[in-house]
Amino acid sequence: MSSVVQYLLAGLGIGGIYALVALGFHIMWSSAKAVNFAHGDTLMLGAVLTIVFLDFGLPMSVAIALAIGVSVIFGVVLERVAIRPFAAQARSIGWMLTTIAIGIMLESYATISFGAFARPLPSPLAEKPVIILGAGVFPQELLIPLAAVAIVGLLYFFQRRTQLGRAMRAVAFNREAAGIVGINVTRIAMISFALASALGGLSGILVAPVIQASATMGLLLGIKGFAVAIIGGITSAPGVVIAGLLYGVIEKFVDGYISTAAREAVGFSIVILVLMIWPQGLFGRKEIVKV
Amino acid sequence: MQNVNRLLLVGAMAMAHSLGGGAASADEANACIGNSGPVTGPAAFGGKAIRMGAELAVEDINAAGGVLGQELEFIQYDDAGAPPRGVDNVRRIGLADNCVAMIGGYHSTVALAQRDPIHEIGMPYVGTIAANTKVIENGRDPNFMFRVSAKDRWVTKFLVAEGIKRSENNAIGIMYENTGWGKGAYPDLQNALREQGLEEVGAETFNWEDTDMTPQLIRLRDAGAEVVIMWGLDREGNQILRSLQKIDWSPVVIGAWGFAGNLGELAGDLANCALIMQTYSWMGELEPKAQALYERMQDSFDIESQEEIRMGSGVANAYDAVHIIAKAIEHAGSFDRAEVYEALFEVEHEGLVTNYSPAFERTEERHDAILPEAYKLTAWYGGKLLPFEQTPCE
């Protein structure tokens, strides 16, 4: 019994990480129909920079604020140079490869300057585990999925109650129509990337106490986060979070009851199966071709 | 048999000669020592350790007049931990650069893959970090694979012995990483236990970048393990320690030298008294010779404190390995690889890690230069990896 709870809690912790990454993909996709394929590296940026700023002797709150600030600038610049010139192309290869290229540069630069080793990011919530029904878990691990759910709530509120949020929704609905009614679509895309990158940086800071910060932490998170966003239905914020949490829990149960070795094969087979049955993902909006 | 191989070797080189328009000479190689190691990627610190050790040795040698009157050169190529790139690099070092010998890299999978091309070319290879047993004990004759580093079969015996000392019921569990290195060590661990009349109570694997090991550890705990032998690297080691804390279990933890990097920094006090095997430690008070080398590292390689020497055993091993090769060349009196190979068995050397007397013998087992008696038990304590005796650990 306690091991079931243990797998469930550990799975929610990891699933929460995937959900946070997937939410970033969702925000970018909604407004630009393109994403930063290397969004995992934005998490890395947030986590690594926080540690670097702490090394400079800055207090935690300042370090976090600065790290998120740099992440936002990174997102805006990336959207300008790597997404916008390619967004008009019918095929998605352009922005995929430019963002991957920038991800490679970021990761290798971090490896050189930050070092190849993982480093811890201290957090009061990741020092002592709490015991729930006989299973141990760090409060930080519980915070991550809760944060993902809370962000979906905030996003919902933001998109319905604020002028900017409504504009973003309109762009997500129909870019052309939004443009016609006077919404600056380009600006909305830029703001979305800024928002997604801020979320990315914040997510990195949230997960680093659990998984450690390192130059290479982004790659796998990025791939899995993207796969999760796609199977959840990248157009639906609650969808990607639910898919992320589910994926994390399934992984842990595969680890626990089948084998650690089978995890990726099982997980990605599920990804393919889900897409064969629901081509737009579990909660995605069906996009009808108009001709 | 040996003659046939020599013949094949000469034949291969003659063919390279006919293709290469004279780049490769049939008997004289160039005065260079090659290396294929991770220069990029997560294990780049391993490549750097080898480069530091090798370049310091080459500086020593050239300052003393080089080998056979020639300046010795060190060439390092990046394999990023990928065996196919490592195989490529062997051919580049052996065929394009025509080096007399090469020293080995960080990853055991790379080293295992390199055995074939090394023997195709017939170039002595001296390992410096990768510790997999079968890299050296490969059944070939002549066997061009040598090593100045740990050997997993001896390491596992060492760890099992230390584990048994600390276990009432001799209940030992194993956590090994799901890589070539981890999977290669698992049978050695089983054998080491069997020699003590034991069997592991459980064996579990984990992957790189895994963030939670509770399922595996729950199984080991429920199987009654008292000691966990860990075979992996720092980042995952930290996750093991944290998962142990989650399930509120504190067995004795003993690890291979993959945990000699920054486990203490990652895990803080959780790492206290995690026991780690090493061949060399740059921590604490250093002997004058080592102190001098450390100061040169500070000058040339961006090293500011002793903790910054990552994979310090690798620095020492590579330093010794290059000296041993140089002595073998001097002894052979030529850059002929076959003659250097023969001469390697004649070298005696007072090295950093140990006194090599002789460095190698003609049995397969003794193509490894560092004997288990020279292995050192260290322990993490207060964020530092100290010689065991300097810690309050049991």
Next chain:
Amino acid sequence: MMWLSRNLNWLFAVVAAVLILAMPDIAGNEYALRFYTLMLIYTILALGLNVLVGYTGLVSLGQAGLYAIGAYTAAILATRLGFGFVPCLILGMVFAGSFGILLAYPTVRVRGVYLAVVTIAFGIIVENIAIEWDSLTGSWVGISNVPKPTLLGLPLNHKMYFYIVGGCALAAFAVNVNIMNSRFGRAMLATSQSEIAAASLGINVTALRTLAFVLSAVTAGAAGVLYVFLNKYISPDIFSFSDSIRFLLMVILGGAGTTLGPVVGAGALSYLPELLQQFGEWQRFVYGALLAIVMFVLPRGIVGSAADILHRFFPAARRETDGDKRPLGEIVSIGPAGGEVCLEAKDLSLHFGGLAALNNVNAQLSSGEIHGLIGPNGAGKSTLLNAVSGIYRVNSGRVFFLGVDTTDMRSHQLARRGLARTFQNTELFQEMTVLDNVWAGFHSDYRTGLFGAILRLPSYRKEEEKHRRAALDLLNFVGLTDYAYEKAKSLPFGFQRKLEIARALAVRPKLLLLDEPAAGLTQSEIDDLRDLIIQLSDHGITIVVVEHHMELVMAISSQMTVLDYGEVIAKGTAAEVQEDPKVIEAYFGSPEMLAPPPEERLDDAEREP
């Protein structure tokens, strides 16, 4: 110039062949020769991937998985069962090819970036299995001791093996060029630019995508086998996600969709690591930076961008004239549809979410007539066209075309039965030439298959020439001869409309559906259009015109149907319809005008999940 660009591929092949022959003597040593062999292996792989990515427009981020399947098949067969080089090569290709079919299956439903994730997942699964199926693959340690390759019992030295790989690469190049310049290449390009338009020309999009996946899988498999016998060692490390990206890059860097691009890209990206070694720990950073720079500076790849520049300085010359002024009936044999009733819709209903876009629509079309379909914005006109032409599935009701129940047929099946159409917002193959747009329309008219095209059999050449003439004649018929070698996107809008009609004629339609053909045209263009429609009708083609331009539609239609809110509100001749009070109410003054325009409501509804 034209001669050069037409024969550039073969010129290149000859130069490459000479280089390959001379290479063993140029290469300084065995290491260099191995390196060139590897470069050729990557070239083979990139050529195959180009069929998928460049021609068919499908992104694969899992090509390393197929490469791995070829490589492991060969390594296992050679080391365990003692298979020789040739059987390994064949089986490796077959095995990888069958995984290509498996991978193609999701493309029936899964699109775009979703499909990219399927390929990523595939690559990761293969890698994971290679790592975990220890007893078969040797896990991380991999498989070594692969025997030296032999041919007909003779051992191959490095030089001979280099020649064999070189021969394979040349063959792959020739196949690539021949497919590109065939109906399959045109159909693939067409599919990648507008799937719906391609299907409306009778192109079976699913079959074509499967073909592209299989071709790319077979070449990846072959490359994997060749790699095994070159390196004599494999391990999972070379089949990772980043290798899939590298393979994709080879195609993109060189120029996706060009014949020479993959060769250039594979060469450049094989050589790059050698060059980057000098950057030490910075090499990955430089790799990323180079990649980014290339994408910014040469978004269409080295060869693609070079071709663009050349094209700017040497605009497409007319290769030869023209096409003859022949009557339509001679160009494409279009007989009048048999039977009285051409098309019949019975009780058609189609819902988007809660909103009925079509509600119990009944309509009949007599053979030979010009039928006007009108109604206010959002009345469901286009939806009705899409429903009868197989693009939308209806919720209930039946469609009969020439007396056959075609309700469940797909677009390309209907096209092959003689139903052609144009689109409201023109769905041309923008990047293809005007000629190729029409030529692609003849796709389902060919009798020779893939092998005929690859081997350039005489029967194939004859057919190819016949259809090219016909396409040129069709261009002449609509007056676009002068633009035959321009890209479709460069045409003025009015000409694009004409081109779309010419393309539809290539299907030899019995029924032609024109969706707002006059939208965006000038008055004189509309006059031309009217003449053209009447001319087509004179040839016996039944025509449906959806149109807002009342003057035009009233002038040409013999019968009309009026839709509003998805329902038929009036039928009859132009005069009868004009008098109908319901029609007047629908178009002019009615209180409903104050409600939001129906178009908007439909849009909302269509986006419901």
